[in-house]
Amino acid sequence: MDFGPYLMLASLEGAVTAAVLALMAAGLSLVFGVMRVVNVAHGEFYMLGAVLAWVVASMAGGGAAGFVLALAVAPLVVGAVAAAADVTVLKHLDYDPERTIVATIGLLYILQQLTLMGYGPEARPVEPPFNARIALPWVEWGQGGPQLYWPWGLSITSYKLFVIGAAAAVLAGLWALMTHTRIGLMMRATQLDGEMAQAFGIPVERVYALVFGLGAALAALAGVLIVPIQQAHYLMGGDALLLSFIVVIIGGLGSLAGTVIAAILIGMSDGIISVFFSPTLAKIIATLLVAFVLVFRPEGLMGKRAR
């Protein structure tokens, strides 16, 4: 494949990765920003979203209706599970950062094992509602000026385009929620100073439960969206957690815009670097790139310099 089309293909693939990553990382960033805790079980909420998508879609007999139903049901269920975990466990830990890590590792074990017992060890697919292969053209400067042609292999599917669009829409909605609604105001107030917010009559405990649930629901939504491309598997949460964790830190703590930019950067660079190097070497370079961004800009891309 020629260099130009290859780069375009890798960028498109990177954009799909970035879209899903941004959605999931936004959830983690919300929890991290408002509650100041690392939720190690965040990846499992993503996994639960994917698994529930399979359950709902197969109960509804597959097809587009099943998928749409899953899109609505899975985030709600997962959000409720997460809110319940917050009220029963995290609240009693006073959101101590270190204890929360251990408790959410415990939660991770519990969710994985329950999924393994109820759903099994297989990777199961969900049929996308639509999935047309779209061959893409490329411009070439021939003798008579620019010419369009269809390079071998350069294509994307309609579903992948939909994922990019859906993620963008949800993130816009989240941004509107945070900046233009009362509940968003409460969250931002709690993020700035929990004690002060409490003093001003904001029900901080309920805000925490809501934030934790909302963060999990976003992860679950990302899970539902990805499952027609990848498959639902009970161990899929691990790598997703790490990637979204990285995105949140690179973006800068508590900055939604930073999170989205970082997701695009990491998703795209993962795709584009793979053009130039052998696959494993490309991964190593992408990994080190992340490390060096932080070494030279420890507060993240959009974060404020602390102290």
Place this chain on the structure above:
Amino acid sequence: MTETKTPSAGPADPSRRSAIATLAGAAAATSLPLWARYTHAQTAAPIRIGFQMHATGIGSAYGRWYDRTTQAAARLINEAGGINGRPVEIITEDDGTDPKRGAEVVEKFATQHNCDVGYGTLFSHVVMGSAPRAGELQLPYFVVSEGHHVASGKLNRWTVQPGITDVKSQVMAMAPFVAETLGKKVTMIFPDYAFGHDHRDFFTEAMAANGGEVIAKLAIPPTETSFTKYFPKIPRETEVIYHVMVGPAVLTFVKEMGEFFGPSRPAIFGFIDSLEAVDLASPGLEFLEGTYFWEGMARYAQPDQTEFDRHYRAAIGIDQNGASTRDPKDVSTYAHMFGCWETLYVIKAGMEAAGYAGPADRQKLIEAVEAMTEWPLSNEHPQGAKLFNGKTHQVFGPQYISKLEGGRLNVVQTTPIEAGFYPDEVDYTTRSF
């Protein structure tokens, strides 16, 4: 190593047991009788086979079916009178598909459960992590892994692979078909770890021997979940794509390959490892229609199905399509799990030949298995006739090449056992126990 220790069956090994006697008499008084009682009871007690199962972790889809196969074979062996008149008991421990836990499980078999043998490991890194401990504990260790690790001489006298052929042998048997029928210029796509590297090295060699050529090698890092970005690295002149992927992302891999090539694809040859435990009617797999697969054993019952295959399917509860009789969506790992069945029967034959009575006879068991040479196609060996090489501790058998047609795999060629032969790389029989 000149010293040959007697296998320790008791809870403490001899040197420390004498230390107990002198240093802590009271503690010894409570522990020794227990130990003594156990060995005396051995003759009537069941044969204990420690089954190292990938119940959790990356290998769990395989582990589940290895378990079902193992339980079915053990049940049949017991119904037919057990081994040397003693019932067989399967002691299952989960290793989490992790080499560290695997080694611990082997220790548990040898020293806690007092198993007679350890058995059933699949993933090669777990085999590599566990085998040294099996060797040190002098526990016969029967792996069902298809790795080349046993025959390469990296392991020890106590580790045997009598139920499934190794990668090197499989790959060598496939190369003539690929070169003659599909094309000479091959691009390989494989996971970037040892299993994939074995495919890469052995197949490249075998293709060269058959007048073909591997023109590109794409090693995909493990944990990768999206693949499209790598496909442009496939050279345009590729005539055949050879793929062998493992792990939960394989469906994505195949699907994205289909989306990448669209209507104009080269010939495709894959190892069924890419799609074990996956329903071939899954959305996205239509693309593979008309492509070829290596199968260790034919998932779909063939027109010339043997009575042995019928017997085997019935015992485990597998239908004509290789899925569970209770749930047609629950697809088995049919191309690999026969190895468990056949290995258990080899253990049985070995114990009978050795007159195995208890852990003191473990060495005799290994020697008896090493002395075996062939097993005919039978209820005990439903996958096909086997030749066993006692020097390399590795079995050789037929391989199947199937074509995906109308959503099912039809065998188009069965390669003879000899097609997978290669010169011995080790002689374990010259090593000490």
Place this chain on the structure above:
Amino acid sequence: MTARVLALHGGLIAVLLALHFLLPAYHHGNLARVMVLACYAIGYNVLFGYTGLLSLGHAMFFAAGMYGMGLPLHFLGIGAELAFLAGLLSAAALALVVGLLALRTAGVAFMIVTLMFSEAVYLTILLAGKWTRGDEGVVLERAERVFFGLDLSDPDIRYLAALALFALCLFLTLWLVRQPAGRVLIAIRENDERARLLGYDIFRHKLAAVVISGTISGAAGAAYGLLFGYVGATFAEVQYSIFPLLWVLLGGAGTIIGPFFGVLFMFYLIDLSSGITSAYMLIAGIALVLLTLFAPQGLAGELRRRRMRWLP
């Protein structure tokens, strides 16, 4: 005060020595493994519990020790003694480089930077598959594992070697945290700004902590490979970076004795519950949640809070 500290830690070593003669083979083997992993946890604790730096990449030091020992031993045949030293040096060198870069960051950024370096180390092991055999790893023959004439594959020698290493790490860190330099580390953990104002060179102290922590972790990795005969890429995976954090938090961060009990607890939690049910991860998960609810400081941390305020 020093007397009872010595009595406690010396007592633990004495008990472990006594157990060598008493334990049945299975638990004897387990305890040898637990002691080696406890060294890893002790190394981690130097950085996390005493200096307050949370690393998510310690598996790279464990792996550096393991491969730094294993590869020269297997391919160059330099003997177990020199190989062990090579393992230590590899881990120390890696820790120095990582420390110089990663210590430019703090807090969550430090977590990510260490995580990323560790991931790069893991992938490099796969990339060098020609020698490392990637995930499959390298088996070390019994004949290679002879350390000053001692056959490390022998269960008795293995146990005693593990005990010796454990005792060494235990007393080394006990000594370290009672040194002035060690107290500076604790001061950095409590309030690094104040420590800086008092005139301490924070960066150099932190760097020293990273190198010491990495070297001890590497020693554990090298010892693990020598004692159990296997060197594999799994040990460089991210879960082996999470484990020491979990062990230390369970046992009690910032206690000398805690990491050992964290490892012991976690090991038997998995081992015993897997005997009861195949769903042992469920039990492990519930136990972790309950423990954080009812013993927030970890096992030894609770002991210090409730009974033994003098516990170092």
